[in-house]
Amino acid sequence: MLRFIILIHFLIGSLVLWGCTTREESEAETSAPAKTYLQGDPAQFIFGTNLNNYIADPSVFTSQKLYLTTSVVISQYNEIEKYQKAVSKQTPSTKPVGPEEIIYGKEENLIEYSPYKTMNGKNYFKLGKKTQKEGKYFYYIFEELEDGGVRLVAIDSNKNYLVLNQDYIHLSVSEDKPLVSILHFHNFYTDGDKVLVAEYFTTSREPPKVNTVGNYNYLQGKNVAVNWNQTKPLVVNLCGKDLNEHADWVEESIGHWQKTLENRLDIQLVRKPLGCPPFSDLNTHNIYLIDGVKTAYDHINAGTTYTIRLNELIESDIFLFKHELYKYAKTYSPESYKKQFLRVVAHEFGHMLGLAHQFNPDIKSIMSYESIFELKDYDIEAVQALYPLRDTP
Numbered sequence: 001m002l003r004f005i006i007l008i009h010f011l012i013g014s015l016v017l018w019g020c021t022t023r024e025e026s027e028a029e030t031s032a033p034a035k036t037y038l039q040g041d042p043a044q045f046i047f048g049t050n051l052n053n054y055i056a057d058p059s060v061f062t063s064q065k066l067y068l069t070t071s072v073v074i075s076q077y078n079e080i081e082k083y084q085k086a087v088s089k090q091t092p093s094t095k096p097v098g099p100e101e102i103i104y105g106k107e108e109n110l111i112e113y114s115p116y117k118t119m120n121g122k123n124y125f126k127l128g129k130k131t132q133k134e135g136k137y138f139y140y141i142f143e144e145l146e147d148g149g150v151r152l153v154a155i156d157s158n159k160n161y162l163v164l165n166q167d168y169i170h171l172s173v174s175e176d177k178p179l180v181s182i183l184h185f186h187n188f189y190t191d192g193d194k195v196l197v198a199e200y201f202t203t204s205r206e207p208p209k210v211n212t213v214g215n216y217n218y219l220q221g222k223n224v225a226v227n228w229n230q231t232k233p234l235v236v237n238l239c240g241k242d243l244n245e246h247a248d249w250v251e252e253s254i255g256h257w258q259k260t261l262e263n264r265l266d267i268q269l270v271r272k273p274l275g276c277p278p279f280s281d282l283n284t285h286n287i288y289l290i291d292g293v294k295t296a297y298d299h300i301n302a303g304t305t306y307t308i309r310l311n312e313l314i315e316s317d318i319f320l321f322k323h324e325l326y327k328y329a330k331t332y333s334p335e336s337y338k339k340q341f342l343r344v345v346a347h348e349f350g351h352m353l354g355l356a357h358q359f360n361p362d363i364k365s366i367m368s369y370e371s372i373f374e375l376k377d378y379d380i381e382a383v384q385a386l387y388p389l390r391d392t393p
């Protein structure tokens with residue numbers, strides 16, 4: 001069935017989505033595919049999550065300069081011809097990710113928050129890129145509320161004003177980093193195609209500190225270490241009822257990383273069977289098990305992880321694809337299915353910690369596409385180099 005196809009692409013590249021497949025069925029090696037093609041409904045990526053279109057304090061938009069830093073666009077084309085055209089234009093990148101590809105506070109990405117209009121006694125404000133021509137990028141329309149807060153009610157794109165259903169919007173402001181995210185899901189203006197967009201804004205104008213560590217593949221590039229802040233626990237939620245049915249497996253798999261990182265990084269797993277905020281939320285790092293999404297290629301793509309990095313890793317979430325995992329379940333015995341499930345989780349969590357793929361056939365690694373089911377010496381050394389021992393009293 002090619003009717004439902006998702007195309008994920010990235011307008012600006014500090015975010016990487018890691019398509020993870022089995023080796024024997026994989027495409028050419030790419031250390032950081034900038035684009036990944038999937039089939040399925042983009043709404044699946046936010047289905048069952050807890051959305052919020054309200055910000056109590058809009059001064060985040062006015063008290064400092066904010067720059068668009070990352071956009072994620074997940075599109076569904078209803079017509080195969082349009083999909084093929086889009087795919088043909090966007091061959092997966094074979095270029096390794098490097099700090100130079102990340103855009104920090106470029107003047108052209110400066111955004112502005114300004115009065116938009118007054119209607120029926122209500123004030124509306126507009127947030128968007130200052131220097132770009134109208135229609136090229138999204139403008140967000142906020143309604144000012146009596147309590148001083150604002151809520152996102154519409155977007156303006158290509159001179160189309162679109163009122164949004166609040167079930168398909170999420171706003172978040174990070175607690176300890178100057179970062180704002182906006183997520184919205186809606187139909188295109190024609191053809192019934194759908195799009196899910198998450199945009200991230202930051203005050204950061206600084207490139208990352210380049211910290212060279214050993215001979216390892218990290219998300220930021222070979223030997224370029226960017227990690228989570230080791231002084232705080234990395235809290236990761238297991239989201240939704242379906243994933244929590246496998247919570248023991250997830251905990252067992254990630255437990256191997258926890259053991260490896262003892263006195264280096266505290267990883268806390270929290271079961272959230274009632275759901276979590278969507279992936280764009282800046283204050284939660286989540287693992288989701290979603291249905292009905294698969295890659296456009298014929299290989300098994302059982303999970304994917306994306307990260308956002310400024311001077312450190314600041315945001316990451318993991319998606320596990322139920323439809324793809326079931327292929328393992330159909331192919332293997334229950335014991336083997338569990339092994340495959342644990343392998344996928346361990347591999348994806350390696351990405352969340354900051355590891356990139358390791359495709360050198362001479363190096364055994366959970367970060368390869370080989371049938372490797374436990375952390376290997378390379379994985380332990382790479383992650384321990386990334387997270388040096390903390391001074392503990």
Ligand SMILES: [Zn+2]
Nearest residue numbers: 018019020347
């Ligand atoms: Zn991977």
